[in-house]
Amino acid sequence: MIEYRDLRIAILGAGSVGAQVARLLLEHRQELSDRVGAGLQLVGVAVRDLDAPRTAEIPRELLTTDARSLILGADIVIELMGGIEPAREYLALALNSGADVITANKALLATHGPELFEIAEQVGAQLYYEAAVGGAIPIIRPLRDSLAGDRVRRILGIVNGTTNYILDRMDTEGDSLEEALDAATRLGYAEADPTADIGGFDAAHKAAILASLAFHTTVPLDAVHREGIEHVTHAQVEGAKHAGYVVKLLAVCERLTDPETGAEGVSARVHPALVPIGHPLAAVRGVNNAVFLEAEAAGSLMFYGAGAGGVETASAVLGDLVSAARRHVIGGPGITESTHGELPVLPITSVVTRYQITLQVADRPGVLATIATMFSDHGVSVEAVQQSVPEQAAEGEPDATATLVIGTHRATEAALAATVMALRAGDVVTEVTSVLRVEGL
């Protein structure tokens, strides 16, 4: 075997993931070098503050505040600082200097991915990002390589551990959203400002990345329909449980037919959804993540594991490092981003799914018929209705209201939205309490 010079590795950022990558790289240097066939030398870790506390100790002489010089002397640059700038600038600098780049930065990939992939292709460098979605779970590589000969139809992903923990607590502990968020914050699962998680922004970044990869099509972040869990109520979670569902924040990426043109397109969306209790995704508890995938030939597949955590995510980063380093040793330009599909990205109104709508209605004869007509007038077919009359309401009283839970067959978002608007405008519905999509049926 040809002896190969040591490969120079630079890490940008020494937060929870960066510090663990540095630790594992130093501790397992010999084993990793054996797997690569060349020495792996950590040449430095760029940080903002040399004295900040870390989850793992990094030798003082490896720390530097001069990221640019570090990047220019490295063969492989691992970016774990997060945020858009200066991460974007640093990665562009690294790629342009010929270094391969590894990142776990989903926000950067979802917003500036195409720009970075283009630089990489021009200079013949590689951009790896297994850790950007699903933490330790191998999902990027299976999508890019293992399923490259298949046609992915749909992805249902639980890709944000914080919101899954919160929804799980609301389901199992009976917590309100606020109580569950407090618990998540206490345990370190939620950040001081939880907006990125709760608002579905983090999941939307991941949906854009997954959809782009699965459909060989650039899906920009602003084409991802996004709803967070901020309006999920304890009543919804309880109601779901009684009806045989669990509420999950899902990233849904799918192939669609444009209802107007009949052309094939793709869609990506993030929102709370009802998942049947028997579906494998319903069993994904706590901060775990899972990606459930339907492909034309492969059928249903699921990938499950720890979606976050410093050391878990470090596993995915080090897998990318071994891949990148092997490429240095054995040569070859590697794999470029595949966007030959370039299918149109359709808006949420084109999506077809099932819905569960909870209504407060005047409890008088003929109401159900009126409401059923409003659904069918808008082309939404009702599958099941469950009516419950509050005990305290005496029968026949003019003010009495009943609760209707309506499950629909598959209908477009546009038809459903028009139905809900009509329900709100009419005089038989006193309140539309909840509208949830049902996925995985």
Add this chain to the structure above:
Amino acid sequence: MIEYRDLRIAILGAGSVGAQVARLLLEHRQELSDRVGAGLQLVGVAVRDLDAPRTAEIPRELLTTDARSLILGADIVIELMGGIEPAREYLALALNSGADVITANKALLATHGPELFEIAEQVGAQLYYEAAVGGAIPIIRPLRDSLAGDRVRRILGIVNGTTNYILDRMDTEGDSLEEALDAATRLGYAEADPTADIGGFDAAHKAAILASLAFHTTVPLDAVHREGIEHVTHAQVEGAKHAGYVVKLLAVCERLTDPETGAEGVSARVHPALVPIGHPLAAVRGVNNAVFLEAEAAGSLMFYGAGAGGVETASAVLGDLVSAARRHVIGGPGITESTHGELPVLPITSVVTRYQITLQVADRPGVLATIATMFSDHGVSVEAVQQSVPEQAAEGEPDATATLVIGTHRATEAALAATVMALRAGDVVTEVTSVLRVEGL
């Protein structure tokens, strides 16, 4: 982009997988070619009988009985004939002629893998085998690449769909082994001669492949301890259910410490085992497969999906085809087998796990104490004992027997075997009804 000549693809075998690969390759030729950046031309399918019925129609002019000529004119050879010979000879011929090779042949890999990998390395060709384990489930690539920077501690795999279907039916339908096997045969899940599945041979092949890959160490087939499900009784399955377990045929690959030398080693074994009902593997029903994996950094991961089936397995084969074809277009020698670890492969006696032992004992005072002493004398620590006296046995009768179900703490196989031998030799145990390992606790 540089125009690349069409790549010439040959398929050996047109059984349930081969026919589907040919169909999908012909149907999706343009899409797959776009992903590769070069045309993919199916130049022929080698079969034994030109007129045999197939699950998908293959144009007559593509069929040939002359496998050797077909191989020598191909850039990529896909072997889906199964069996050892002539598959081994054909793959060696293909590799020696410089073709890349794709196979789903686990028996061949488990017995002649090292030989084929060596030829591939010498000539700079590649050997892909994603479809050999777990059918459509991407498991080879995640193990080889995604987890390349981590250290796999243990793999628990349900890697044989036939036996999982049979055990599942025994659990859910109350079938005997024979009844469940009959049902599996009727549904086409079991072959006319079910020995390879029932006897655990198929699972042992896969265990050898997974262990070799996960531990970077050649694990020969004859080092895999193998027990099939032929002796699993309905009573064991029922008893497991009452105790909160499911019986699964598991492939267990793990890092171990040699109890004699203290050195690190690895072990691979296949046997029926009790899996706690709350473990993700317990939910794997019917003919599905799943691989549950524990790695040092990544924590627990699970990969789940269809473990067999023509079209599902074809998905994995086509993923390998795209990988192989991309390598032709973009160059680079690809990845060679990593066996630098070369850890010793330890015998089953070195394995440490938990056990559940069911005994028929004479129902008289002091028996439990006697038995407990026999366990502790051999260094096996009892965790729990459950005793049930048959209703028909009047108390104090000399012939009355009781059933004892004993759960142990972790102990070596050697210690457990010695304990069971002592139990059989003594006069208080009338029968050792069942000894099962407990995994996933």
